[in-house]
Amino acid sequence: MIVKIEGNHLPKETWNRLDVNIAEIDCLPDFSGKDIDVLEIEGWTQGRFGSKYHEDLSPRDTDEIRALSKKGEIFSGVGPEVDKLIVANRIKSYRFQTATKNPKPLIINLEYLSGSADFTPVEIVVEDDAEAVVIEQITAKKVVHSMAGAQIKFKIGKNSKVTFVQVQDIDSNMIFINDVGAVQQEDSEFNVITAIISGGTTYYGCQSNLYGKRAKYNHDIGYMVKGDEKLDMNIVAEHIAKKTEASIHAEGVLRDNAYKVFRSTVDFNAGCTASVGEERENVLLMDDTVINKTVPLILCDEEDVEGAHGGTIGRLDDETLFYMMSRGMTKEEVYQKIANARLDAVVNKIPVPEVRDWWINRLHPEEEE
Amino acid sequence: MKEKTRVEDVDRSIYDIKNKDLDAYKFQSGLDQDVVLQLSYEKNDPKWMRSFRLRCLEMFNEMNMPQWGPAIDGLDMDNIVTYVRPKDNKMVADWDEVPDEIKSTFERLGIPQAEREALAGVGAQYDSELVYHNLKEEVKQQGVIYSDLESALHGEYADMIRDHFMKLVPPNDHKFAALHGAVWSGGSFVYVPPGVKVEIPLQSYFRLNAPGAGQFEHTLIIVDEGADLHFIEGCSAPKYNIANLHAGCVELFVGKNAKMRYSTIENWSKNMYNLNTKKARVEEGGSVEWISGSFGSHVSYLYPTSVLAGRGASSEFTGVTFSGGGQDLDTGCKAIHLAPDTTSFVNTRSISKDGGKNTFRSSIVVMPEAKNSKAAVSCESLMLDSISRSDTIPAMDIRTKDADIGHEAKIGKISDDAVFYLMSRGLSEEEAKALIVSGFADNVSKELPLEYAVEMNNLIRLEMIGSIG
Numbered sequence: 001m002i003v004k005i006e007g008n009h010l011p012k013e014t015w016n017r018l019d020v021n022i023a024e025i026d027c028l029p030d031f032s033g034k035d036i037d038v039l040e041i042e043g044w045t046q047g048r049f050g051s052k053y054h055e056d057l058s059p060r061d062t063d064e065i066r067a068l069s070k071k072g073e074i075f076s077g078v079g080p081e082v083d084k085l086i087v088a089n090r091i092k093s094y095r096f097q098t099a100t101k102n103p104k105p106l107i108i109n110l111e112y113l114s115g116s117a118d119f120t121p122v123e124i125v126v127e128d129d130a131e132a133v134v135i136e137q138i139t140a141k142k143v144v145h146s147m148a149g150a151q152i153k154f155k156i157g158k159n160s161k162v163t164f165v166q167v168q169d170i171d172s173n174m175i176f177i178n179d180v181g182a183v184q185q186e187d188s189e190f191n192v193i194t195a196i197i198s199g200g201t202t203y204y205g206c207q208s209n210l211y212g213k214r215a216k217y218n219h220d221i222g223y224m225v226k227g228d229e230k231l232d233m234n235i236v237a238e239h240i241a242k243k244t245e246a247s248i249h250a251e252g253v254l255r256d257n258a259y260k261v262f263r264s265t266v267d268f269n270a271g272c273t274a275s276v277g278e279e280r281e282n283v284l285l286m287d288d289t290v291i292n293k294t295v296p297l298i299l300c301d302e303e304d305v306e307g308a309h310g311g312t313i314g315r316l317d318d319e320t321l322f323y324m325m326s327r328g329m330t331k332e333e334v335y336q337k338i339a340n341a342r343l344d345a346v347v348n349k350i351p352v353p354e355v356r357d358w359w360i361n362r363l364h365p366e367e368e369e
Numbered sequence: 370m371k372e373k374t375r376v377e378d379v380d381r382s383i384y385d386i387k388n389k390d391l392d393a394y395k396f397q398s399g400l401d402q403d404v405v406l407q408l409s410y411e412k413n414d415p416k417w418m419r420s421f422r423l424r425c426l427e428m429f430n431e432m433n434m435p436q437w438g439p440a441i442d443g444l445d446m447d448n449i450v451t452y453v454r455p456k457d458n459k460m461v462a463d464w465d466e467v468p469d470e471i472k473s474t475f476e477r478l479g480i481p482q483a484e485r486e487a488l489a490g491v492g493a494q495y496d497s498e499l500v501y502h503n504l505k506e507e508v509k510q511q512g513v514i515y516s517d518l519e520s521a522l523h524g525e526y527a528d529m530i531r532d533h534f535m536k537l538v539p540p541n542d543h544k545f546a547a548l549h550g551a552v553w554s555g556g557s558f559v560y561v562p563p564g565v566k567v568e569i570p571l572q573s574y575f576r577l578n579a580p581g582a583g584q585f586e587h588t589l590i591i592v593d594e595g596a597d598l599h600f601i602e603g604c605s606a607p608k609y610n611i612a613n614l615h616a617g618c619v620e621l622f623v624g625k626n627a628k629m630r631y632s633t634i635e636n637w638s639k640n641m642y643n644l645n646t647k648k649a650r651v652e653e654g655g656s657v658e659w660i661s662g663s664f665g666s667h668v669s670y671l672y673p674t675s676v677l678a679g680r681g682a683s684s685e686f687t688g689v690t691f692s693g694g695g696q697d698l699d700t701g702c703k704a705i706h707l708a709p710d711t712t713s714f715v716n717t718r719s720i721s722k723d724g725g726k727n728t729f730r731s732s733i734v735v736m737p738e739a740k741n742s743k744a745a746v747s748c749e750s751l752m753l754d755s756i757s758r759s760d761t762i763p764a765m766d767i768r769t770k771d772a773d774i775g776h777e778a779k780i781g782k783i784s785d786d787a788v789f790y791l792m793s794r795g796l797s798e799e800e801a802k803a804l805i806v807s808g809f810a811d812n813v814s815k816e817l818p819l820e821y822a823v824e825m826n827n828l829i830r831l832e833m834i835g836s837i838g
Binding site for chain 1: 754755758764772779
């Protein structure tokens, strides 16, 4: 039996005909909690807690979410329906906490097998004046009839810095909910690097509440959607305090019968004076059978801010194409190279060399030979 | 103390003059089958139109209110009078024959003067009926038809109108298109024969005088192959304490290699719910330009749409929206690319102040057949205080790889750097800010004929307030 849940809510709706206001997710009714193999990691404490924590975050409309965000609640990008799923299935969450400047990177590996129906909720607390690198690696190969999800919520303390790397490479038969949320205190930084190499049907959401003054949120996303894959995204920067900054930058490639929705919102709440938010997406379309939907919102309830968005969708510009073909490449080779380069640019930002190199080799096995 | 530029609210004094409601005939408020049948009888509708109206009423009753835009809770159809016929109603072609009170209203609005000086023809609608319609002789001799739509329903163009009426904006498009289909009244029909260029614009002006009334005019324009027309639309109403409704409809059929420019200065009063629908279909090589200045209404839903149906068809939308206190204006545009080599460009500006709410909403759809299409959307929003609101919600749905789509938007306040630069050139801070705000709306005013640019600039008058301390 399939249950429909609604996720990736567009913070301010548009015409229903465009079919971008929400994502209707065909969900399995029952999930199990997926265990994470986590060894003792220097600088981190860890624990588990019950699903009751998620009960307070039962589904609400977007106005209420915005109001609660202003009070410091964490909401994730896919939305409160994910919390409802966690509660309904009584899945225990992991908690990882650090208070140090340079703990070892926290690496969360989620590998899925056929027949999976797993969900992994994680809370990561980075206390004041701490720094942390968190890496989430999501893999699944040759799986059939699987659905899974992971939700990671960050509590980022004052003057602390978090670099969060997500790399996803899952089988085309899989459905995956990839959900992220954060609340940032004063002078904190949240740098997110997301590479979606392959994804079956993926619902990806990330929302950061810039709750403290001068908090910064920077999100680089690279994605490749091919075959019959579907990628549905919702990225939200909630500017709540003064002098907060957000930058959302996505580079993507669509080919074959790919279907992609990119919702990106910079939301300036009243009181967030002197804040700056910008969003940018560049999408390369490589086949006539793709469907690309882009909805970049700027919502503004405050005069003294700077908001901007921009983007391009479609084919390579003539100059770039001409230049590269004049170097001896065919048109197809040029497009392939540019497509690879977009993902490489994001993967190359992974700050942990071993992890970065592993993924580069996975993307380009022919070069290793 | 640093002073702040105050953009004077749109000056409505000439628009707010109310005539006594000495109507000859007014329906009871509300909407049901009896009202629609009564209207159809009054209009002497052909059978097909009567059936059409009734079908539209059914659709209206079945369809839901839109949930994604500004609240329209204050609009209660039970309190809206759908038909008001002014006293001594008769459509004439001579201003001297228009009843004095109505004539003086249009004179204050500058319509007869504009006609004399700058227009090829004018249609003036007062409440639910056209009171004046005229076309200059030399334009008639070109074969141009400009008549009220209701007469045209019975004349030699009856079949043409039947073939086109609400085909581009079908009544099931949305709830207020269905409402329009049920109770439309007034409006114009324009036909421009092949190859004819109408050198100076035609204009329709809509004045809604009665409180609690709705205006539902229908404008149908067919610009045949290779023809060229500029049509200007203006509207206003005095302000009342109860809601008025405008649910008009504009359908433009732009033929092969034809050009259509449709300019609007919208200045409804702040009790008006402006739920207007405008759509153009452009054939091969044709072009449509929308020039849109939105300054009035309490709530607006306004999204001129271009369907680029033929190879090489193009559309351009240039707009400015000004929201003041008590206004929630949701405006924008749509372009649907159905054929190869089509282009659409959108350039909008919005200003919000005194608690005004502004939403720019757009949709660019490029279908798989629309190879080599180009689209560019640009939206800039200026907020003049912290109690106002400005949102941008552009959406793009692209289904071919052979397309070049770009979009950009900016929101903010007046740039300190720009002010500093101008001050370094000798302007005071007040003058600098005034210049910036004035230039901000230039994208629309420079596209209008001079007289209308002047009117538009009069609507945005800048006032500098100085303080010492």
